[in-house]
Amino acid sequence: MTKIGIRVFPDNIEKVSKLEADYFEAAVRPGNDLSPYNIIKEKILGIHGAILMQECNFMNPLRKKLGTNDKSLTSAIEAADKFHVQYIIFHPGYIERGVYGERCNLRQLYSTMNQIKDSRLLLEIVPVFAYKERNIFPLHSVDDYKHLKEKTGKNIMLDIGHAMINARAMKYDPIQYIGNLIEELDIKIMHIADNDERKDGYEDSHLSIGKGNVPIEEILKQFKSKIELATIEVNQISNKDIELVRKYLE
Numbered sequence: 001m002t003k004i005g006i007r008v009f010p011d012n013i014e015k016v017s018k019l020e021a022d023y024f025e026a027a028v029r030p031g032n033d034l035s036p037y038n039i040i041k042e043k044i045l046g047i048h049g050a051i052l053m054q055e056c057n058f059m060n061p062l063r064k065k066l067g068t069n070d071k072s073l074t075s076a077i078e079a080a081d082k083f084h085v086q087y088i089i090f091h092p093g094y095i096e097r098g099v100y101g102e103r104c105n106l107r108q109l110y111s112t113m114n115q116i117k118d119s120r121l122l123l124e125i126v127p128v129f130a131y132k133e134r135n136i137f138p139l140h141s142v143d144d145y146k147h148l149k150e151k152t153g154k155n156i157m158l159d160i161g162h163a164m165i166n167a168r169a170m171k172y173d174p175i176q177y178i179g180n181l182i183e184e185l186d187i188k189i190m191h192i193a194d195n196d197e198r199k200d201g202y203e204d205s206h207l208s209i210g211k212g213n214v215p216i217e218e219i220l221k222q223f224k225s226k227i228e229l230a231t232i233e234v235n236q237i238s239n240k241d242i243e244l245v246r247k248y249l250e
């Protein structure tokens, strides 16, 4: 049966620890004090590593040179050991707009990933246009992600909101595209949040479940026997989001 989790940050533990989740996915950034997580430590099954905002970008050789990528990896792996988690999730990286963006490349990502032999480490499906800068991740099709899995030796995690942005941007049929990602990449762990066409259509707004048009209900109903862990990452999370996801998985 699919377990339902919630993404948690050091500053919202008090609030979300009271919700009816089966587990938590804890955000870990270099230098984070992990002690606030102690009250939920038995229920942490995943670690979300640092993202671009913390200068982690596996496609950017400069981030590697400055040490921020390695620090992000080390802090996440240390936390994973401490809490005995099942998975560690990272974004693969982006072609950054602005500073040193022209140096970003996929080979940099592949070489970093090949150096880490940790089967807990997963790469997340990210939007082709990400963050307010609309940084680009050049892979999007199911075949692209199969290639990424092969080249990095890492399993892939689905973020259904990110995949929906790809479907809008690339004019893919959302249910077919997301279903094929799950089947062909053998996806077992996913992130769930809603979004819609606001702004340019590529806004990852992390809306409550059912407030956008991501096919969350259809996909969960169709693939409930395949998905083992479903982590909700909506902005204003409440028990209502958990109840809806639980209903779709029944």
Ligand SMILES: [Zn+2]
Pocket: 124, 159, 191, 233
């Ligand atoms: Zn996500």
